[in-house]
Amino acid sequence: MKLPLLSRMALALALVATAGSLRAADESGVIHISDQAKKTIPIAVSGFSGESAQVLKFDLEVAGFDFVPVASAQYELKGSSAANLQGTLSDTGNHHTLFARAYPGGTPRAQAHMLADDVVKAITGQNGIARTRIAFKVDTGRTKEIYVSDYDGGNPFRATEDNSIAASPAWVPGKLRLFYTSYRSGSPSVYTHDLQSGSRTRVFGFNGLNSSAAVSPDGTRVAVILSKSGSPDLWVANIDGSGLRQLTKTLEPESSPCWSPDGRTICFASTRDGRASLYTVPAAGGEMKKLSTGGITPATEPDWSPDGKWIIFTRGAGEFTLYIVPSGGGVAEPLVAGEDPSWAANSRTVVFTRGRDGARRLSLLDVPTRRVKDVNRISGSSSQPSWAR
Amino acid sequence: MNRLTKLGLIALIAVTAVGTGCTKKPKNITPIPGGMSNNGAPTGDLGGRGGPIRDPNAGKFGGLGGPTSTDLANGGGLGNGKSDPSALPSGDPRAGKDEDRETFKSNTVYFAYDKSAIVAAEAGKINPVIEFLKSHPDNNLLIEGHCDERGTEEYNRALGERRALALREKVVGAGISGERVTTISYGEDRPADPGHDDSAWSKNRRGEFILLTPSKGGSLK
Numbered sequence: 137m138k139l140p141l142l143s144r145m146a147l148a149l150a151l152v153a154t155a156g157s158l159r160a161a162d163e164s165g166v167i168h169i170s171d172q173a174k175k176t177i178p179i180a181v182s183g184f185s186g187e188s189a190q191v192l193k194f195d196l197e198v199a200g201f202d203f204v205p206v207a208s209a210q211y212e213l214k215g216s217s218a219a220n221l222q223g224t225l226s227d228t229g230n231h232h233t234l235f236a237r238a239y240p241g242g243t244p245r246a247q248a249h250m251l252a253d254d255v256v257k258a259i260t261g262q263n264g265i266a267r268t269r270i271a272f273k274v275d276t277g278r279t280k281e282i283y284v285s286d287y288d289g290g291n292p293f294r295a296t297e298d299n300s301i302a303a304s305p306a307w308v309p310g311k312l313r314l315f316y317t318s319y320r321s322g323s324p325s326v327y328t329h330d331l332q333s334g335s336r337t338r339v340f341g342f343n344g345l346n347s348s349a350a351v352s353p354d355g356t357r358v359a360v361i362l363s364k365s366g367s368p369d370l371w372v373a374n375i376d377g378s379g380l381r382q383l384t385k386t387l388e389p390e391s392s393p394c395w396s397p398d399g400r401t402i403c404f405a406s407t408r409d410g411r412a413s414l415y416t417v418p419a420a421g422g423e424m425k426k427l428s429t430g431g432i433t434p435a436t437e438p439d440w441s442p443d444g445k446w447i448i449f450t451r452g453a454g455e456f457t458l459y460i461v462p463s464g465g466g467v468a469e470p471l472v473a474g475e476d477p478s479w480a481a482n483s484r485t486v487v488f489t490r491g492r493d494g495a496r497r498l499s500l501l502d503v504p505t506r507r508v509k510d511v512n513r514i515s516g517s518s519s520q521p522s523w524a525r
Numbered sequence: 526m527n528r529l530t531k532l533g534l535i536a537l538i539a540v541t542a543v544g545t546g547c548t549k550k551p552k553n554i555t556p557i558p559g560g561m562s563n564n565g566a567p568t569g570d571l572g573g574r575g576g577p578i579r580d581p582n583a584g585k586f587g588g589l590g591g592p593t594s595t596d597l598a599n600g601g602g603l604g605n606g607k608s609d610p611s612a613l614p615s616g617d618p619r620a621g622k623d624e625d626r627e628t629f630k631s632n633t634v635y636f637a638y639d640k641s642a643i644v645a646a647e648a649g650k651i652n653p654v655i656e657f658l659k660s661h662p663d664n665n666l667l668i669e670g671h672c673d674e675r676g677t678e679e680y681n682r683a684l685g686e687r688r689a690l691a692l693r694e695k696v697v698g699a700g701i702s703g704e705r706v707t708t709i710s711y712g713e714d715r716p717a718d719p720g721h722d723d724s725a726w727s728k729n730r731r732g733e734f735i736l737l738t739p740s741k742g743g744s745l746k
Contacts, residue, residue: 273678280714301714304679317682322613323709324682343614344557345686345710348679361683363708366554367690368683387554388641389683405680412680434639436680453639454675475677492721520678 174504176202177259180209180228188217188248194288195252195266198485200505213255221247225255234258245290265480269524270487271295271305271314272498276516282316284331287480287487287523289498289512295331307524308351308375314522315339315349315358326360328375339377350393350402351375353442357419359383359393359402370404372419383417384424392437395419396463397444403427403463405436405449412436414449414461428465435459435468437476442525443483448503450475458488460503472501472508481525487511489519555697558616558704618665618707622737629654629734634692636730639676641687643695651692654734655699665705665737668692673726674713685710692732 179201184192192213193203206212206228215223221244224236235258239247246267253264271284274294282302285292296302298320305316312331317324321341326349329336340346344363351358355375362371365382368389373380384390388407395402403416406424412434414427427447429435437450444463448471451459456475461468476489486501496519498511511518613619632650634643643651658666670689672681689708697703718725 275714301711303682303714319709322619323617325614341614342557343617343707344690345682345708347682361679363686363690363710364557366556368686389680389687391679391683392677407684412676434676436677450677456677494719 174200176200176505176507177211178202178204178209179211179213179255180204180206181213182206183215183217184221184248185217186244188221188244188251191245191248191288191290192252194509195249195264196255197507198288198500198502198509199252199256199260199264199266200484200502200507201255211255211259215251217244221251223251223254225258245286249286262482262484265482265485268480270478270498270511270521271307271316271524272521273303273305273519274514274516275494275496275519282314282329283514283518284314285511285514287500287511289514292512292514295329304348304520305522306350307522309353309355309525311355315351317347317349340373348392350395352395352399352419353397354399357399359395359404359419361389361391361393370402370417372402381421383419383421384415386424390415394439394447396440397442403438403440403447405438414438414447427461429459429461429468430466432459432461432468439477439479439486441479441483442481445483448477448479448486450477458486458501471503472506474499474501476520477501478521478523479525480523487521487523489521491517555694555703557707616704618705619667619737621740622665623740624667625736625738626733628657628736632734634732635727636688636732638673638726638730639684641684641691643691648695651695655696655701657736658696658701658705663739666696666701666707667735667737668696668706668708669715669733669735670708670710671715671717671729671731671733672713673729674716674721675726676713678712682710682712685712688730688732692734 177200179196181203209228211225212228213223213225221239225234226232227234235254237254239250249266252266256262256264265287268287269284270287271282273280274283279299280301280303282295282305283292284295296318298318301319303317305314307314314329315326318327324345324347325338326340326346327336328339340360340362342362342364345368346362348361349358357372358375359370359372361368367387369382370384370390370393371380371382386406386408390404390406393402393404400419401416402419403414405412406415414429414435415424416427417424432451434453435449435451438447440447440463446460447463448458448460451457458471458474458477459468460471474488474490477486479486484503486503487498488501489496490499491497494517496517497513498518498521500509500511632654634647634650637644658664668689670685672685676684686708689710693706693708696706716729717731718728
């Protein structure tokens with residue numbers, strides 16, 4: 137074989153990569169996201185108008201429903217948007233009524249979100265996500281602030297007014313409280329911010345880098361990237377910053393930690409081996425181990441699905457693509473163009489960023505159907521969404 | 526099969542070579558002094574300047590028209606009085622100093638894509654900075670690390686810090702006290718050139734030296 141060295145290396149790498157993915161695929165019990173691919177659910181919706189009709193359509197499409205004429209529908213939702221929203225859901229096959237409900241009180245948006253969640257629950261058995269919230273970074277040019285809104289971009293408000301750089305928001309599970317990075321003091325520090333009282337505290341303010349906070353599922357601990365040791369490493373601490381412990385000691389940078397749902401493992405990105413890849417480490421300390429993504433690199437921004445099965449991450453440089461891999465590693469499969477993924481509590485929907493710098497926006501991905509719908513744009517360029525769960 | 530194994534071996538060697546090639550830098554990592562005490566007690570807690578929810582008519586938070594999401598309150602309780610919005614970490618070399626962004630403007634060091642190693646052609650720009658600091662013992666140094674937009678955001682924030690720390694390592698290695706040199710990473714948030722092409726990216730992958738001179742006012746900015 138008289139190939140130039142570079143070609144030989146490339147060929148060999150390709151072969152190894154192929155062999156790797158074949159091996160992974162051959163192992164019994166390996167699950168592919170495509171095995172779970174679901175068709176959209178055809179539903180006929182009538183009687184709604186105005187804002188409630190729009191909200192309902194958005195919510196149900198994000199949840200994997202298709203709006204079709206009643207003749208081809210599996211379910212029918214009839215209702216009215218008069219003084220109070222009302223909805224009756226029936227199965228078109230057996231004409232069985234699944235529910236008939238009225239939604240007094242609240243805004244038309246809130247009523248429509250509730251009805252959408254009821255439809256999702258009645259048909260799929262899963263809790264809906266229409267009444268959840270997201271936090272994200274908005275870049276208005278000179279300053280970058282943290283905003284919070286409904287999951288569809290409704291009811292936005294600005295959580296920070298630091299006139300510097302605020303970034304990397306992360307929710308405390310089950311609470312109206314965020315962790316995020318702000319440069320307001322002149323250096324990137326990590327703050328925790330109670331959204332109801334507006335009070336906040338600096339949790340990590342060491343010299344150098346303090347960023348990428350991620351709160352454990354039980355809300356008692358926080359993973360964070362600090363450079364106080366002389367290199368950006370992964371650390372873990374109690375939720376108030378006490379009991380700080382260094383989990384990685386590499387020269388090269390670590391970034392974007394996330395937690396397994398049982399709180400025992402942290403997944404993150406590291407360039408320890410030259411190219412950004414995903415790694416896991418026990419939250420109580422131990423060896424960092426590479427998570428196989430079948431050669432899909434550079435891999436950054438992992439997020440662990442709340443049901444524990446999947447890790448979604450960003451692949452690429454310049455052009456970004458969301459990939460999904462079983463949480464134990466294996467074959468990573470491409471989903472859609474985008475970056476910064478964050479799972480909803482349903483382990484099915486993901487909020488992510490798409491578009492170029494300066495004009496980025498948030499979108500929602502229904503992973504099983506691959507459907508993408510844009511979140512209402514706030515202003516400027518939005519990125520780094522975090523889904524409250 | 527034999528051939529495959531051989532190719533695999535070549536690949537492994539190649540990967541290993543690439544890997545070590547990228548990480549083979551002096552392994553002396555210098556911790557950064559200052560910041561918070563070990564028990565994590567935050568320095569400079571903030572009061573309520575972070576912007577409470579501005580809509581007093583509930584609605585937005587605590588009750589989207591329904592029975593759920595009412596159990597999210599966590600009380601206040603944080604922000605225990607010490608309000609010091611511009612607090613720098615303790616021991617920060619910027620304390621009591623003014624920032625001079627002009628003196629070392631032409632000493633900005635540029636980096637290769639996705640790398641924090643200082644290339645030979647750029648290394649010479651660091652020496653004048655070191656010499657200046659040696660002859661001006663009352664001056665300190667802030668090193669800013671920046672990236673182009675092609676990495677993801679938090680990856681770039683870490684990479685920018687790694688670049689700034691690589692420069693700091695050179696300065697400290699030349700005998701300047703670590704107490705005088707601090708770093709800040711802006712990741713991709715402060716591009717020098719707002720463009721989206723190779724030319725812009727090459728200007729944005731950089732480390733900037735900001736001279737810290739004794740403050741004229743003698744107090745923190």
